[in-house]
Amino acid sequence: MNGLAQAVALISALGSITAASLELFFFDSPRVRAFLQVEADNVADVRMWAFCIGFRNLLAGIGAIVGLVLLWTGDEAAGRAVVVTALCYMLLASLAMGIADLLGFWRPRGGSVLGTIGSSLPPLIALVAAAF
Numbered sequence: 001m002n003g004l005a006q007a008v009a010l011i012s013a014l015g016s017i018t019a020a021s022l023e024l025f026f027f028d029s030p031r032v033r034a035f036l037q038v039e040a041d042n043v044a045d046v047r048m049w050a051f052c053i054g055f056r057n058l059l060a061g062i063g064a065i066v067g068l069v070l071l072w073t074g075d076e077a078a079g080r081a082v083v084v085t086a087l088c089y090m091l092l093a094s095l096a097m098g099i100a101d102l103l104g105f106w107r108p109r110g111g112s113v114l115g116t117i118g119s120s121l122p123p124l125i126a127l128v129a130a131a132f
Helices: 003-025 030-033 044-074 077-101 112-129
Strands: none
Touching: 003 044, 003 077, 003 112, 044 077, 077 112
8 A cells, every 4th residue: 555545544533533532522512513513402312422422433534544554564464454445435425425414414415415425535635545
């Protein structure tokens, strides 16, 4: 796996871990919810959703970092497989969020286009770079 793919995979992992910390620990803050573009009249109703999504983001980020560590410590095949799997998960989860947004599942359509682009591009770039 080339250096560009590794660097962008690390950026993807850190982005997922950062999002996870916001969803897991700081979701009660109105500023965090505004940043995440979550509008809720009753925060308690969506708290469990935020925790589950945050935990999934945390696992994807940690998975990518574990894969990178495996790659850097000599187990190239296993490391690459773990990194690519984590990146695919990040990309597909982000695209699912975008599709749900476009279909208007939780708010007027198109509300988190920037969030979808921002969370999709790093894993997509890393996967494309890893292919070469």
